[in-house]
Amino acid sequence: xxxxxxxxxxxxxLAVYCVHxxxxxxxxxxxxxxxxxxxxxxxxxxxxxxWKLTAGNxxxxxxxxxxxxTSQDARFYAASAxxxxxxxxxxxLVIQFTVKHEQKIDCGGGYVKxxxxxxxxxxxxxxxxxxxxxxxxxxxxxxxxxxxIFNYKGxxxxxxxxxxxxxxxxxxxxxxxxxPDQTYEVKIDNEKVESGSLEEDWDFLPPKKIKDPExxxxxxxxDRAKIDDADDTxxxxxxxxxxxxxxxxxxxxxxxxxxxxxxxxxxxxxxEYKGEWKPKQIDNxxxxxxxxxxxxxxxxxxxxSNIYKFDNIGVLGLDLWQVKSGTIFDNFVITxxxxxxxxxxxxxxxxxxxxxxKMKQEIDDLKxxxxxxxxxxxxxxxxxxxxxxxxxxDEDADEEEPKDDIEEALSExxxxxxxxxxxx
Numbered sequence: 001x002x003x004x005x006x007x008x009x010x011x012x013x014l015a016v017y018c019v020h021x022x023x024x025x026x027x028x029x030x031x032x033x034x035x036x037x038x039x040x041x042x043x044x045x046x047x048x049x050x051w052k053l054t055a056g057n058x059x060x061x062x063x064x065x066x067x068x069x070t071s072q073d074a075r076f077y078a079a080s081a082x083x084x085x086x087x088x089x090x091x092x093l094v095i096q097f098t099v100k101h102e103q104k105i106d107c108g109g110g111y112v113k114x115x116x117x118x119x120x121x122x123x124x125x126x127x128x129x130x131x132x133x134x135x136x137x138x139x140x141x142x143x144x145x146x147x148x149i150f151n152y153k154g155x156x157x158x159x160x161x162x163x164x165x166x167x168x169x170x171x172x173x174x175x176x177x178x179x180p181d182q183t184y185e186v187k188i189d190n191e192k193v194e195s196g197s198l199e200e201d202w203d204f205l206p207p208k209k210i211k212d213p214e215x216x217x218x219x220x221x222x223d224r225a226k227i228d229d230a231d232d233t234x235x236x237x238x239x240x241x242x243x244x245x246x247x248x249x250x251x252x253x254x255x256x257x258x259x260x261x262x263x264x265x266x267x268x269x270x271x272e273y274k275g276e277w278k279p280k281q282i283d284n285x286x287x288x289x290x291x292x293x294x295x296x297x298x299x300x301x302x303x304x305s306n307i308y309k310f311d312n313i314g315v316l317g318l319d320l321w322q323v324k325s326g327t328i329f330d331n332f333v334i335t336x337x338x339x340x341x342x343x344x345x346x347x348x349x350x351x352x353x354x355x356x357x358k359m360k361q362e363i364d365d366l367k368x369x370x371x372x373x374x375x376x377x378x379x380x381x382x383x384x385x386x387x388x389x390x391x392x393x394d395e396d397a398d399e400e401e402p403k404d405d406i407e408e409a410l411s412e413x414x415x416x417x418x419x420x421x422x423x424x
Contacts, residue, residue, distance in 0.1 A: 025083040047076075067330025130156075316334065
């Protein structure tokens with residue numbers, strides 16, 4: 001193959017790729033306050049929390065890392081952005097964004113919702129019907145997971161697997177890939193953390209197999225692996241009292257039976273007590289094993305090759321609750337191409353993640369140094385106060401010594417006066 005032919009093939013492949021790869025939505029908040037023209041706040045409630053555009057207290061790039069941050073504690077937040085509607089029929093759907101919980105989040109959502117294009121954005125709220133809910137959710141020590149929820153035939157279905165999310169203060173990348181072959185993949189920081197099939201990992205459809213309602217365990221089926229030995233008998237000296245009077249106990253000398261009643265020694269565990277007697281176990285000669293209920297095809301099961309498909313995707317929303325505010329959302333991407341999403345991730349989060357980590361470490365080191373210095377100052381002040389107290393005690397002791405000498409001299413003078421009077 002000649003050089004021109006190779007170039008022609010490459011050009012064709014690039015053309016095919018460009019036609020195939022479509023970015024339906026991309027938001028990086030690089031144009032300042034212009035984001036307010038694209039994102040609509042819901043008016044369903046009057047006290048939704050306020051969003052602000054910021055890169056936060058630490059970042060990799062002061063401009064590129066700007067995103068929407070929750071700014072008020074104990075609030076619901078509701079905002080959404082619209083894009084040209086599309087269907088993911090016959091192609092992959094990739095939903096990707098970054099989240100930074102720089103406030104050490106204790107309880108709150110960090111997920112996104114993908115809505116049908118007919119959503120009334122000013123009325124978006126927690127009960128609004130959505131297609132997909134994806135992203136981290138944290139509350140206390142027990143809930144630290146990634147939600148992957150799909151709406152199927154009007155009902156929201158939660159993934160049956162547990163996917164743990166990141167709970168530190170750095171920015172993390174979350175990616176959901178939904179494929180037309182009914183498979184999915186979840187990535188965190190561009191690394192796969194879960195994958196599988198929609199039918200197996202969600203309860204969209206009734207089970208393929210069910211227990212045969214006509215089948216019953218035979219009455220003579222013996223599933224006891226062990227049975228009592230019929231020839232085993234209880235020894236004659238087996239039965240002993242569990243507790244006996246303490247033989248070493250003595251009635252107190254001051255015990256008054258008229259006042260205290262008849263004295264009885266306290267009870268103690270009987271060392272000869274053997275517990276309840278049971279015959280020894282032997283193998284059951286009639287054991288047939290555990291009975292397995294036979295299964296049949298479920299007449300209610302019907303395969304569906306379009307579980308993955310959503311016909312009118314058109315809105316991306318942030319609809320969540322946070323106890324402690326401070327989460328920053330950024331780098332939103334909705335596309336039909338996994339490589340395109342990966343490339344965008346490398347251009348954004350991939351470039352700023354290490355500088356952000358470095359800046360965070362420098363801030364933490366500075367705080368730790370300040371705390372150590374503060375502790376050192378407090379220890380020094382405490383030592384100085386202790387020295388001052390000791391000095392005051394020494395001064396008090398010095399003041400008391402002359403006073404004791406004067407009192408002793410006065411006492412001697414009084415004795416001399418008394419002696420002189422006695423002589424007269």
